[in-house]
Amino acid sequence: MAPTPIEQLFAEYNEALLRMLYRRTGDRDRAEDIAQEVFARALAAPPDNPRPWLFAVALNLVRDDGRRAVRQGRRLQLLKAESPEASPAPDDELERSEKSARVRRALAELREVDREVLLLKAEGFDYDEIAAATGLAKGAIGTTIARARRRLVEAYRAEENDRHVAS
Amino acid sequence: MSHLDEGVLHSLLDGELDESARLAAEAHLASCPDCRRDLDEAKALLAGADELIAAVELPPSTGSGAKSAGRRVGRSGPSFPWISVAWAASLVLAVGAGWFARPYQSTPARSEGYTAARTDSPAMPAATPAPSAEKAVEGDKDELKEERGQVAGPGSGRLAQTARVRDGERAPGATSVPAGAPPAPTPAQKLVPPEEALRVLASRAADSVGPSLQAAPPEASAEDDRTATSSAPGVPRAAASSAFAGKMAVARELDRGALNITVRRDQAAGRFQPTAMEAAVRMLGGSIRLVDGLTPSLVMVGPGGLVPGADPGRVVIRVVYVDPPGRELWLDQQRPVERPSEPAAAGVTTTALLPGDTLIAPVASGARSLTWIHQSGFRLALTGFLPADSLRALARRVQ
Helix, strand or coil, X not given: CCCCCXXXXXXXXXXXXXXXXXXXXXXXXXHHHHHHHHHHHHHHCCCCCHHHHHHHHHHHHHHHXXXXXXXXXHHHHHHHHHCHHXXXXXXHHHHHHHHHHHHHHHHHHCCHHHHHHHHHHHCCCCHHHHHHHHCCCHHHHHHHHHHHHHHHHHHHHHHHHHHHHHC | CCCCCHHHHXXXXXXXXXXXXXXXXXXXHHHCHHHHHHHHHHHHHHHHXXXXXXXXXXXXCCCCCHHHHHHHXXXXXXXXXXXXXXXXXXXXXXXXXXXXXXXXXXXXXXXXXXXXCCCCCCCCHHHCCXXXXXXXXXXXXXXXXXXXXXXXXXXXXCCCCEEEECCCCCCCCCCCCCCCCCCCCCCCCCCCCHHHHHHHHHHHHXXXXXXXXXXXXXXXXXXXXXXXXXXXXXXXXXXXXXXXCCCCCCEEEEECCEEEEEECCCCCCCCCEECCHHHHHHHHCCCCCCECCCCCCEEEEEEHHHXXXXXXXCEEEEEEEECCCCCEEEEEEECCCCECCECCCCCCCCCCCCECXXXXXXXXXXXXXXXXXXXXXXXXXXXXXXXXXXXXXXXXXXX
């Protein structure tokens, strides 16, 4: 199968890739940087099966980038940039933002594989594609995704409880 | 037939069972109320998880990404060919700058500590204006460039006295230090306490822009991201002019007296830089507190302005840990602001915590921060992607 031209890959997958990366990292700029690195790699070595390939590379880069961020203490800078105090938002927007933050905290509580499976499923991946992107056996995807959904919902409920206790 | 496990139920709901498996599962469900109940629960979990993930929407670009830079120079919308060209230009320039800058790395002007990095020093070839494509992405990719340039690590002696200026005029003779430049020799460095340097910078910034600290002009050209060398005691007026408006002067790369100054246009500036424990103790002015039972992976130093509630005029020492599940957390510590001989600087606001008080607050990106005043008087903040109870438990282990 002939590789898809890189421009077409970009047009077709960039937004989904960015969305998945943002959900994973919580930082739009970082997501953009990683997405561009993914496409740069696709340009250097055009994949035959681009969708799982692009997302698998992106998830690998997130993991590597996370380790670098720890070493550089970059995350706090990002936190500061995202601080709600920096840009007051209307109530509904603030509520959405807070919910988004709670979901990301809940996602952060999950195991890496659970988180990745959920995010890929949210982008419309079927089990075959999830298996290809994560390296899991297809037969294990159902169990993994069931566990991931349960843990996400439970972690989010815990976040909600913490919030109510705090308030 | 035995009951259907959770994985089969979710596979069924996701339409991932093959025909025979699906028929068998449906036949079992028709006769098993327990599994029907489990199926209903699985449906609820599926819907709940999907709804939660969908709540994390991709926000609009902040304008600091590479694509935004592209728009600043007149392009609209995603354009991958442009990105690749810009990257290529940037890469060529970075490599070329590094090559041409090599002879300058060991010159006395670069090795005399703060006073050596003068804005009137001969500009390195790297300081030549970049082509437009490179300019467009320089600022957006500079963090990545810095990452690649920081391979030297703590205590490496990378003493590039750079002041990255994202606004205002380029300092005369401004030079850029390429990523990966070899360490400069360090004879006869003039050591200046970082806090004193910060005060000098803040003072000069105030002198330059007056008491009303206005934000930088909203329209920034693609040339706004740039690098200039500077000296701490004699910060160039250009660097301390409009570029400093509304911004904090930030000391970075405190390594054996070297001081890098970062000024960002759109947010509080500065970064944490790795440092040695011994140097951290000296800069903190007291013992470094550690979390008992965890092994620090890194010690860093950075400006207080990066830590909410901390005194922006003082450095913060950060001890970074990675817990067994791989989650990062960090303990920030700062010397007390108020001392009899050192009253807080004018305009400095700090969290009004007293010894024994604790403040726990969520911060963006899903982390939480627990702040308290240690019995020694030091201000400590433990931040991580952990539940509040876990943070409290860890805070009790700080010694």
